Amino acid sequence: MKENKKLETNNTGAVAEPPIQIIDNRREIDYLSDAELKELEKELEQYDKDMWQHLDCLQKYKHIGEEIPKDVPFTEYFGYIFQNFRNPKPEEEWTVRDYKVDAARERRQMAAFIIKDHGYKEPLTDRQKRVIERIRNGTDFHVSLDKIWELFK
Incomplete structure (x- = not known):
């Protein structure tokens, strides 16, 4: 859930926007039980x-x-x-977890690509620093890459 607050103004101009809090209620796929993984596989068969x-x-x-x-x-x-986070198994042997791990890696890599190839301006803003830290520490984020693109213009 995002917490958005409009800029407050006073006599001297705009006051900085408070940091955005992102609460992620999703469960980690690594901690699903075997029964839950089987149920997920059954759902994904279609x-x-x-x-x-x-x-x-x-x-x-x-x-x-x-x-x-x-x-x-x-x-x-x-x-x-690109060099260090590939799944060594052939794709035919991938499980549901392997597909999720690969999708998270791909999303993380695309966000890193936007930073690498499309530039950024120094000094970095707090929001840019938070995105960079999430890429560094491996946090899976479901954020539109367009928003990241806008952030690093």
Whole structure:
């Protein structure tokens, strides 16, 4: 849930907007029981694997991936994710969890690509820093990439 508040104004002009709180109530896919995973697989059987409907169903769950070391500059996150966070199993053997992990990795990589290739302006705003930290620490975020694009224009 997002908390949006309009800018307050006083005699001297606009007052800074309070930080946006994002509350994520989704459960981590790694902590689902075997029965819950089987139920999810049964629900997903109606869709082709890796299609948008399949991935949309998986958005109900989150995945916290591996952290990127703090000594890697944020402009290099795209390459680091590309080189280090691939699933070694062939796609034919992937489980529901593997598809969710891959979708989270892909979303994280696309956000890192926007930062890398489309530039940013120094100094970074607090919102930009929060997005960069979420990419670094592996937090799965279901945010429109268009919003991230707008954030780093």
